[in-house]
Amino acid sequence: xxxxxxxxxxxxxxxxxxxxxxxxxxxxxxxxxxxxxxxxxxxxxxxxxxxxxxxxxxxxxxxxxxxxxxxxxxxxxxxxxxxxxxxxxxxxxxxxxxxxxxxxxxxxxxxxx
Amino acid sequence: xxxxxxxxxxxxxxxxxxxxxxxxxxxxxxxxxxxxxxxxxxxxxxxxxxxxxxxxxxxxxxxxxxxxxxxxxxxxxxxxxxxxxxxxxxxxxxxxxxxxxxxxxxxxxxxxxx
Numbered sequence: 001x002x003x004x005x006x007x008x009x010x011x012x013x014x015x016x017x018x019x020x021x022x023x024x025x026x027x028x029x030x031x032x033x034x035x036x037x038x039x040x041x042x043x044x045x046x047x048x049x050x051x052x053x054x055x056x057x058x059x060x061x062x063x064x065x066x067x068x069x070x071x072x073x074x075x076x077x078x079x080x081x082x083x084x085x086x087x088x089x090x091x092x093x094x095x096x097x098x099x100x101x102x103x104x105x106x107x108x109x110x111x112x113x
Numbered sequence: 114x115x116x117x118x119x120x121x122x123x124x125x126x127x128x129x130x131x132x133x134x135x136x137x138x139x140x141x142x143x144x145x146x147x148x149x150x151x152x153x154x155x156x157x158x159x160x161x162x163x164x165x166x167x168x169x170x171x172x173x174x175x176x177x178x179x180x181x182x183x184x185x186x187x188x189x190x191x192x193x194x195x196x197x198x199x200x201x202x203x204x205x206x207x208x209x210x211x212x213x214x215x216x217x218x219x220x221x222x223x224x225x226x227x
Contacts, residue, residue: 101159
């Protein structure tokens with residue numbers, strides 16, 4: 001069966017510090033991978049998605065970047081965090097086919113102080 | 114432009130009764146719709162989906178209805194249980210969308226009272 005791992009579960013970072021959130025998927029190959037953010041009281045906003053190694057599409061211009069160094073690894077990064085980067089970050093995967101279901105990780109609660 | 118909208122931020126029902134969560138969309142290219150359930154501090158969990166070629170899909174206590182002409186879908190939970198209390202998101206995708214992206218609504222907080 002497939003599983004998705006996301007860490008850390010919570011993170012408190014000062015403004016201006018760097019960020020690295022990691023997500024890995026097990027039990028499948030060549031998945032589509034996604035990073036979402038859920039701000040307090042808001043819906044899920046797609047930040048990045050990837051259909052293959054080194055292929056990253058950005059949905060919203062911002063202070064964040066994403067990389068996919070391996071088939072089942074997706075990393076969300078920032079060089080300098082802003083207060084507005086606080087939120088709940090979710091990684092998800094799907095099979096690369098139409099009418100796909102996305103499966104989510106447990107999420108990372110990021111607080112930028 | 115909010116292409117998927119859940120106009121009710123919250124809904125409260127009594128245990129054993131029916132819960133009806135609603136979702137509207139504007140993009141006529143959407144052809145696949147999903148419902149997710151989310152508990153606090155957890156990732157969303159897939160519940161049920163429906164393709165645009167159908168108008169109803171049922172899975173146990175959960176039924177999703179799709180009205181394409183009205184661009185409206187709803188999730189029915191019968192009977193509702195306290196464990197169903199969570200935030201419910203509807204999502205939509207368009208066939209052929211690069212990366213199979215989903216567009217999510219803002220969510221509805223369902224509270225089922227014992």
